[in-house]
Structure formats: C-alpha cells, structure tokens
Amino acid sequence: MSRRYAYYPGCSGQGTSREYDSSTRAMCQELGFELIDIPDWNCCGSTPAHAVDHLLSASLVARNLAIAEDMDVEGIVTPCPSCLKNLKTSQHRMLRPEFHQEVQRVLGRAVRADLPIKSVLQVLVEDRGIGWIAQQATAPLTGLKVVPYYGCIMNRPPDVMRFDDPENPMALDNLLTAIGAEVLPFALKTDCCGASLGTTRRDVVARLSGRVLDAAAAAGADAIVTACPLCQMNLDMRQAQINKANGSSHRLPVFYYSQLIMLATGQQGERVGLDKLCVSPFSLLESLGPQAGEVRS
Amino acid sequence: MNIGVFVCHCGSNIAGTVDTVAVAKAALAYPEVVFATDTMYACSEPGQAGIIEAVQKYELDGVVVASCTPRMHEATFRRTVERAGLNRYMFEMANIREHVSWIGKDKDANTNKAAELVHIAVEKLRRNTELTAGEFTINKRVMVIGGGVAGIQAALDCADGGLEVVLVEREPSIGGKMSKLDKTFPTVDCSSCILGPRMVDIAQNPNITLYTLSEVESVDGFVGNFDVKVRRKAAYVDWTLCTGCGECAAKCPSKKTPDRFNEFIGKTTAINIPFPQAIPKKASINAAACLMLTKGKCGACVKACPAGAIQFKQEDEIVTEQVGAVIVATGYDLFDFTQYGEYGGGRYPDVITSMQYERLLSASGPTEGHIKRPSDGKEPKDIVFIQCVGSRDKSIGRPYCSGFCCMYTAKQTILTKDHLPESQSYVFYMDIRSPGKGYDEFIRRAMEEYGARYIRGRVSAIQPKNGRYLIKGVNTLMGDQVEIEADLVVLAVGAEAAKGAPQLAEKLRISYDTYGFYMEGHPKLKPVETNTAGIYLAGSCQGPKDIPSSVAQGGAAASKVLGLFSKDKLASDPQVSSVSLQRCIGCAKCQSVCPFGAIEMTQFRGMTKASVIATVCQGCGNCTSACPQGAIQLSHFTDNQILAEVHALCPY
Numbered sequence: 011m012s013r014r015y016a017y018y019p020g021c022s023g024q025g026t027s028r029e030y031d032s033s034t035r036a037m038c039q040e041l042g043f044e045l046i047d048i049p050d051w052n053c054c055g056s057t058p059a060h061a062v063d064h065l066l067s068a069s070l071v072a073r074n075l076a077i078a079e080d081m082d083v084e085g086i087v088t089p090c091p092s093c094l095k096n097l098k099t100s101q102h103r104m105l106r107p108e109f110h111q112e113v114q115r116v117l118g119r120a121v122r123a124d125l126p127i128k129s130v131l132q133v134l135v136e137d138r139g140i141g142w143i144a145q146q147a148t149a150p151l152t153g154l155k156v157v158p159y160y161g162c163i164m165n166r167p168p169d170v171m172r173f174d175d176p177e178n179p180m181a182l183d184n185l186l187t188a189i190g191a192e193v194l195p196f197a198l199k200t201d202c203c204g205a206s207l208g209t210t211r212r213d214v215v216a217r218l219s220g221r222v223l224d225a226a227a228a229a230g231a232d233a234i235v236t237a238c239p240l241c242q243m244n245l246d247m248r249q250a251q252i253n254k255a256n257g258s259s260h261r262l263p264v265f266y267y268s269q270l271i272m273l274a275t276g277q278q279g280e281r282v283g284l285d286k287l288c289v290s291p292f293s294l295l296e297s298l299g300p301q302a303g304e305v306r307s
Numbered sequence: 308m309n310i311g312v313f314v315c316h317c318g319s320n321i322a323g324t325v326d327t328v329a330v331a332k333a334a335l336a337y338p339e340v341v342f343a344t345d346t347m348y349a350c351s352e353p354g355q356a357g358i359i360e361a362v363q364k365y366e367l368d369g370v371v372v373a374s375c376t377p378r379m380h381e382a383t384f385r386r387t388v389e390r391a392g393l394n395r396y397m398f399e400m401a402n403i404r405e406h407v408s409w410i411g412k413d414k415d416a417n418t419n420k421a422a423e424l425v426h427i428a429v430e431k432l433r434r435n436t437e438l439t440a441g442e443f444t445i446n447k448r449v450m451v452i453g454g455g456v457a458g459i460q461a462a463l464d465c466a467d468g469g470l471e472v473v474l475v476e477r478e479p480s481i482g483g484k485m486s487k488l489d490k491t492f493p494t495v496d497c498s499s500c501i502l503g504p505r506m507v508d509i510a511q512n513p514n515i516t517l518y519t520l521s522e523v524e525s526v527d528g529f530v531g532n533f534d535v536k537v538r539r540k541a542a543y544v545d546w547t548l549c550t551g552c553g554e555c556a557a558k559c560p561s562k563k564t565p566d567r568f569n570e571f572i573g574k575t576t577a578i579n580i581p582f583p584q585a586i587p588k589k590a591s592i593n594a595a596a597c598l599m600l601t602k603g604k605c606g607a608c609v610k611a612c613p614a615g616a617i618q619f620k621q622e623d624e625i626v627t628e629q630v631g632a633v634i635v636a637t638g639y640d641l642f643d644f645t646q647y648g649e650y651g652g653g654r655y656p657d658v659i660t661s662m663q664y665e666r667l668l669s670a671s672g673p674t675e676g677h678i679k680r681p682s683d684g685k686e687p688k689d690i691v692f693i694q695c696v697g698s699r700d701k702s703i704g705r706p707y708c709s710g711f712c713c714m715y716t717a718k719q720t721i722l723t724k725d726h727l728p729e730s731q732s733y734v735f736y737m738d739i740r741s742p743g744k745g746y747d748e749f750i751r752r753a754m755e756e757y758g759a760r761y762i763r764g765r766v767s768a769i770q771p772k773n774g775r776y777l778i779k780g781v782n783t784l785m786g787d788q789v790e791i792e793a794d795l796v797v798l799a800v801g802a803e804a805a806k807g808a809p810q811l812a813e814k815l816r817i818s819y820d821t822y823g824f825y826m827e828g829h830p831k832l833k834p835v836e837t838n839t840a841g842i843y844l845a846g847s848c849q850g851p852k853d854i855p856s857s858v859a860q861g862g863a864a865a866s867k868v869l870g871l872f873s874k875d876k877l878a879s880d881p882q883v884s885s886v887s888l889q890r891c892i893g894c895a896k897c898q899s900v901c902p903f904g905a906i907e908m909t910q911f912r913g914m915t916k917a918s919v920i921a922t923v924c925q926g927c928g929n930c931t932s933a934c935p936q937g938a939i940q941l942s943h944f945t946d947n948q949i950l951a952e953v954h955a956l957c958p959y
Contacts, residue, residue: 175648176648177647177649177768178654197770197771197772198770201770
C-alpha cells in the first residue's frame with residue numbers, strides 16, 4: 011500500500027545535501043511512499059525570515075501549504091528538520107485566527123493550513139513501523155557501531171513538533187537497531203552543533219560540533235548518523251576544521267540515516283550518494299565485510 | 308412577627324459596590340419587617356450591641372443580617388440574637404458580600420440583587436420555628452492516621468492529656484520521612500537521635516494502641532462517634548511472638564530485595580526490620596520478594612526464628628475502632644524526577660534524589676554513612692545539587708514551592724564537606740527561600756564557612772562524560788552559560804501529596820486541593836481543622852512543611868481534640884430531618900439516599916415507616932428531595948420555606 015505525500019525538499023537538498031535528498035527519495039520509493047514535489051515550491055524562509063518577521067516567515071511557508079492543499083495527498087513531508095520547524099511553527103501560529111487572516115491577506119489567497127506536516131523520519135516510523143522496516147533490511151549493517159544524532163530542533167519545541175521525546179528521542183535509535191547497526195548510548199543526541207554559526211562564528215561550531223565528535227568517539231562509535239543537513243555539514247564538511255581548531259584527529263563518517271537504510275535494503279549507487287560525504291565512509295564499510303564492501307562499485 | 312433587618316457595610320467591602328442604605332430602605336417594604344438599618348460592621352461589638360438594642364426596642368421576633376458568608380459569622384449572630392432573648396434559630400443571613408459586592412462592579416445591579424437576597428431571607432425567617440439543640444455523648448478516643456513526626460507529636464500530646472489513642476501507620480515502622488533523614492537543619496542534630504526517643508514513647512505509652520503496616524479501610528459515623536475500619540496487612544510474622552532479634556533477616560536468601568526504607572539505594576532481604584530504631588521492632592515479609600510466598604519453597608526464616616513467629620499463612624485482618632475524633636497526619640511523598648528528560652530521566656545511576664543522598668549520609672544507611680557513588684562505590688569529589696526539581700514548575704503541574712528544599716540542600720552541602728573535606732559542592736538554585744528562625748544564617752554558613760558555590764540558574768542537561776557527568780546550565784546573575792563536571796548529582800526533589808491522599812480524603816469526607824493536599828478549615832484561622840467536624844490535620848498532608856511546623860501542627864491538632872473532648876456531651880444540631888407518620892408510605896427511598904445511615908425503617912401499627920436517628924442525621928436534605936410524599940422534612944429547611952424563598956424571587 012503506497013502512501014501519497016507532498017514532498018518539500020528544502021533548499022539544502024538542492025545543494026549541500028543532495029545525497030540526503032536523493033537517498034530520501036530513493037528510500038521512500040523502495041519503502042512504498044509516493045512523494046510528489048510541491049510544484050514551484052519556494053524557500054521556507056529559513057532562519058533569517060523568522061528571525062526578523064513572523065508574518066514574512068509564515069507567508070513564505072503558507073504559499074507552499076496552499077499549493078499542497080490542492081494536491082490530493084495525506085500530508086506534507088520534508089527531510090530537513092529546519093524546514094520542518096518553519097512549516098510547523100507557521101502552521102501553529104496560524105491557529106490564531108487574526109494571524110491566519112493576516113497571512114491570507116499577504117498571500118492573496120485562502121490557505122487552510124491544516125494538512126499534517128511531518129518529517130520523513132516520522133512517517134517512516136509511524137506509517138510503516140520499526141518491525142516492518144527490520145524485515146526489509148536484507149543486508150543488515152551488522153557490526154556497524156553508530157551514534158544517532160538528532161540535532162536540536164527535530165523534536166523541539168515539543169508542543170509544536172509532537173514527535174518523540176524532546177530530551178531523549180528514540181526513533182532513530184530504534185530505526186538503526188532495526189537495520190542491524192549497533193546503536194550506542196549517546197547523551198549528546200539532541201545537543202546543538204552550532205548550526206548556521208558555521209559561517210559567522212566558526213569557533214562556536216568548532217567547540218559545539220567538536221564536542222559531539224569527541225563524545226561519539228568516546229562512546230566507541232565508527233560513525234555518526236544524522237537526519238539534518240546542517241548538522242551533517244557541520245560534523246562532516248567541517249570535521250577537518252574542527253580537528254585543527256581543537257587539536258583532535260577524528261575521522262568519523264557522518265551518514266544520513268536514509269543512506270544507511272538504502273545500504274541495509276541492498277541498494278547502492280549514485281542515489282545513495284556515499285561519495286558525496288567529505289569523510290569517506292568506504293574503508294569503514296569495507297571493514298564490515300564483503301556485502302557492505304561492494305558499495306564502492 | 309416583627310422582623311429586623313441589618314445591612315452591613317463591612318467597611319468598604321460591601322458598601323463600596325452596594326448602596327446599603329437603599330437596601331435597608333427596600334427591606335422596610337417586605338412583609339413583617341418593622342425595622343431596618345445599615346451598620347458599619349455588624350459583627351463588631353457595637354454592631355452586635357445595636358442588634359440587641361433593636362430587638363428589645365422594637366420587640367423583634369427574628370433578625371436578618373445582610374453581610375458576609377454564613378461560614379464565619381452565622382455562629383456569631385446566632386449568639387447575638389440569643390443574648391437578645393430570642394431563639395438562636397430565629398435568625399437568617401443574606402450573603403451580600405461573596406455573592407454580590409465582591410463579584411460585581413455595577414452598583415445599581417448589586418443593590419437590587421442585595422435587596423432581593425434580603426427579601427429571600429425575610430420570607431424564610433417568617434416561616435422559621437424555634438429549635439432547640441439536643442445532646443449526645445461522645446467517645447473520647449482519638450485516632451491518629453500517620454506515624455510521622457506530626458502524627459507522633461499529636462498521638463503523644465493526646466495520650467499525655469489522658470486520651471486513648473489509636474495510631475495507624477501504613478509502613479512497618481513509625482517514624483515517617485524524618486526517620487530517613489541523617490541530620491536536621493538548622494541545628495545539624497542527628498534526626499534519629501531526636502526522633503528515636505519519641506518513637507519509643509509511642510511504644511511505651513499505655514494509652515496508645517499502635518497499628519503499623521495498617522491502612523484505614525473505611526470511616527463511618529460523625530464527630531464524637533466514628534467507626535473506623537483498619538486493615539492490618541499481613542506481616543507473615545506473629546508480632547506477639549517476634550522479639551526483633553533479626554536472625555530471620557540474617558538467614559534470608561532473598562538478598563536482592565528492593566529496599567524501600569533506603570529509597571532503593573542498596574538491597575535488603577525479603578524478611579527484614581526496616582531500620583535499627585524501628586518501632587515496633589518487628590520483622591515483616593515483603594511478599595513479592597519472599598521465595599516461600601512466591602515459589603512455595605525456602606522457609607529459611609522459619610528455621611532461624613527462635614520464637615517460632617513466622618506465619619506464611621497470615622492474612623490481612625480488619626479491626627474496627629470506635630473513636631470520637633480523627634487526626635490526619637499522612638505526610639507527603641517525593642516528586643518522581645524521571646519525567647525530567649534533561650536530568651537523564653532516571654537513566655544515570657549517579658543522579659540521585661535528595662532523600663537517597665540522605666540515606667548515603669546516614670550511619671544506618673546502605674553505605675554506613677560513607678558517601679559513595681551508587682555506580683562504582685567511589686567517593687565523589689565534585690557534587691552538584693539542583694534545587695526546585697518538581698517545585699515551582701507549571702509545565703509539570705507543580706507550581707508551588709515545596710518550602711524545605713533550600714534548607715535541606717544547604718544542610719547537605721555542609722554535611723558533604725564534613726564527610727569529604729576535599730569535596731566541592733555546587734548548588735543550582737532559582738531563589739533561596741529561607742524564612743525561619745536561624746534559617747538564612749544557616750544558608751550563609753553553607754556558602755561562607757563550608758564553601759558551597761551557589762549558582763543562580765537552571766540546569767539544561769546532565770550528560771555522562773568520561774565516567775563523570777557534565778552539568779550544563781545558566782548563571783542568570785552572570786548572564787552566562789556554565790558547565791560543571793561532577794561525580795555525583797543530587798536532585799532536590801519537591802514534595803507532593805502522599806500516594807492515596809485523595810482516596811483517604813473521600814473516606815474521611817474532607818476536601819483536598821488540586822494537588823491532593825488536604826484543605827484546612829480556614830487558611831488562617833482554622834489551620835488544623837477541616838470542614839468535617841471531628842477531623843483534624845497535622846503536618847505535610849495539608850501542604851509541605853518542615854519538622855518544626857509539623858510538630859507544631861501535631862500539637863495544635865491534639866489541643867483541638869482535647870478541647871473537643873473537654874465536654875462530656877456535644878450539642879446536636881437540631882437542623883435534622885423528621886418524618887410525618889401520616890404521610891410516609893414506607894417506600895424507603897429516603898433510606899437509600901441517606902449517606903450517613905441515619906434512617907431506619909420501623910413498624911408502626913403494622914405499617915412500615917421511615918424513622919430518623921436524629922443524632923446521626925447531618926441535615927444534608929437528600930431525603931427530603933427523594934421523598935415522593937413530602938413526608939420527610941428537614942427542620943429549618945422545609946419545602947414550604949424553600950418555596951417561599953423561590954416565590955420571593957419569582958413572584959409571578
């Protein structure tokens with residue numbers, strides 16, 4: 011049974027996290043989700059919009075919601091927690107009738123703002139179930155020691171996001187266990203990586219992301235698994251910078267969970283996008299055994 | 308009938324939004340009202356004198372006072388009219404304060420409503436009859452529920468006053484929370500050294516019957532004559548034989564039984580005496596952990612017991628006690644911190660509660676008074692204390708301050724330094740609340756002499772790091788983030804209502820607040836009374852309290868009971884139901900709705916008729932509503948009186 015969702019790719023998916031976008035699309039196809047791109051979608055406004063003007067932020071979001079409302083779908087999904095937070099927060103704010111009307115005035119059209127908005131991770135866990143996903147893992151990632159890193163906004167604020175525990179989320183833990191990985195306890199799973207301060211205050215990212223890397227290594231992880239493009243970028247692309255700033259020498263691959271699900275269901279190739287990762291995961295994957303090792307080809 | 312009406316200003320409380328002169332003027336138009344006036348404070352000495360003077364001057368037969376709620380001053384004015392030579396029931400009160408002036412700002416509307424309420428009272432008063440109170444004898448025994456420090460004080464004071472006392476305690480030993488504490492603030496004296504002798508006094512006082520491992524099952528009756536059923540739970544040990552030698556516990560193979568007394572730090576045996584000073588010092592078996600009771604084989608304790616006291620077949624026993632008053636002293640429980648994910652939600656072994664830390668500090672605790680981390684038994688060096696865990700937090704439904712956590716945290720930092728001179732304590736706090744004799748000085752001592760570092764701010768996360776814990780928080784005085792690495796984290800968990808408190812309240816027919824704490828009769832003037840006659844409160848069941856306050860309340864409750872019992876008979880309220888034999892058809896509907904068992908069915912010339920036991924009737928009026936014949940009437944609230952009130956309001 012296929013489920014139809016409107017897909018909001020987010021701008022990172024067009025650039026820095028192409029492999030997240032492509033592996034998410036491929037994963038959803040394999041697991042029976044029909045993702046239909048919201049036609050002519052626009053940017054959610056990201057941090058700058060809501061930092062200066064809630065009306066601007068909500069209006070940017072509402073345009074996407076309005077288009078999706080014409081699409082005959084169950085809801086809207088996005089892989090990016092930051093987009094998710096903007097979509098859901100704006101929807102939440104539009105529960106206030108005056109604000110809702112104001113947004114419609116700016117937009118020049120009606121928007122109900124009542125479609126369910128969820129992360130891809132949430133629909134995976136809720137629509138399909140962990141047990142079912144475990145059955146699809148024909149090439150389980152046995153021997154891969156990972157820590158799940160949810161980032162700071164996937165589950166927060168809890169009243170708006172309404173998914174998993176805000177302090178100790180377990181969705182990713184359970185999912186990764188289901189596909190055969192060894193998931194280690196990780197206290198920093200919802201800590202901040204430094205987020206967009208990577209462009210303005212690299213020292214902050216070096217400290218905060220450095221901590222996440224230190225803790226992952228101390229826990230004995232071979233790799234970190236994320237569900238957020240910005241977290242992944244800070245931990246992966248900036249890992250060398252962080253090493254330099256902190257005098258550390260981490261070489262921890264930082265996967266998107268969608269990439270690992272693809273591997274565990276026996277999928278490989280360009281859609282998985284492992285070659286896009288800055289810290290190469292190939293020697294790690296080869297060390298796991300012949301099956302996983304074939305991914306390089 | 309000559310009726311006088313007195314409209315009270317209550318200073319500006321009523322007069323501010325009600326035209327009291329106009330109300331008095333309106334009252335003169337009501338039937339049989341021969342005198343009406345407004346008065347500054349009707350309840351004051353001159354106010355009452357004015358009523359008496361008017362009664363005599365105008366030969367009044369009844370009085371209406373339009374003022375406040377009858378709760379406080381109905382009794383006052385009944386005495387006033389009695390002093391004026393009238394029957395005390397020839398009096399009615401119209402509540403124009405709580406029902407009018409305090410809730411509405413429209414003066415015209417308020418004045419109209421006040422006048423209508425006076426009219427209602429006048430119409431009722433016209434149909435009042437003189438009533439005379441009877442008397443009933445009282446049972447001068449008292450039950451104290453809860454054997455913590457408040458209950459112990461209440462029981463001892465009652466017993467010293469010559470009363471027979473039944474003390475009921477849920478746990479195997481009395482002592483309550485105080486018996487788990489190592490030291491007490493602000494004197495840092497040994498808790499069990501000051502409590503222990505009191506506990507022994509309970510055991511040795513011939514006036515006190517002690518039921519531990521027991522709970523109140525049901526409460527029937529009324530002030531002076533309660534019947535309380537107490538469930539004495541099976542201890543599986545015959546306490547008349549048990550000498551408290553402890554041989555059984557030494558031989559018990561179930562050595563991994565969760566230790567309730569030690570707050571689940573460390574383990575105990577399935578059969579045990581909870582702590583060395585326990586009263587009674589008798590063994591009892593934790594049925595869930597006992598091999599014999601769960602699997603049917605073992606019996607090591609039977610072989611070990613020199614007195615032959617073990618009885619695996621023992622069952623719960625219900626005993627009924629007749630008492631004239633009940634003091635409720637059921638205490639509090641500690642907030643379950645695991646709902647705070649940021650403190651680890653209970654996943655980290657070295658993040659413990661303040662009460663668990665108290666057991667670590669105690670010489671009779673699981674570590675014999677050595678501070679050791681539960682995870683690895685190592686001595687901690689850096690210890691972080693977090694205050695207000697489960698207090699003053701609306702998000703988890705605990706908006707109130709638990710009151711004693713600031714003080715016990717300071718005490719714990721002092722004891723920590725005494726135990727481990729090389730250690731460093733850090734305290735995250737929101738505000739320091741230390742009103743009390745010597746309390747703020749004590750906090751200063753912790754800071755200044757014992758070097759506890761106080762950080763004003765909340766903790767956002769506790770994370771394990773290299774075998775220690777990283778505590779992340781904010782310092783709101785510095786406007787900065789703080790991070791502290793510590794070996795042990797102690798959470799100052801707040802107080803909440805004792806488990807089962809609302810259920811007990813239902814049995815006792817007393818009220819409780821949103822959080823399950825019992826409601827006192829009046830927040831200022833009746834701090835140990837309840838709204839149910841003969842039931843009194845002591846200690847933290849009424850709200851979180853420290854030891855001195857609990858002891859004071861225990862004594863206060865005892866003095867109330869002694870005062871009640873200073874009379875041999877109590878006046879019964881004559882506002883009770885009675886049956887008209889001609890009208891009664893013997894359907895027994897009244898009997899089925901009576902919550903007090905005050906109605907019995909009797910035979911009268913071969914016919915079944917209802918009959919009211921006047922001393923049991925509480926005047927609730929259920930029976931009068933249920934009676935299809937109007938045969939049962941509540942004196943002072945007859946159907947005719949109530950209809951007259953309605954007609955006064957809706958004349959058309």
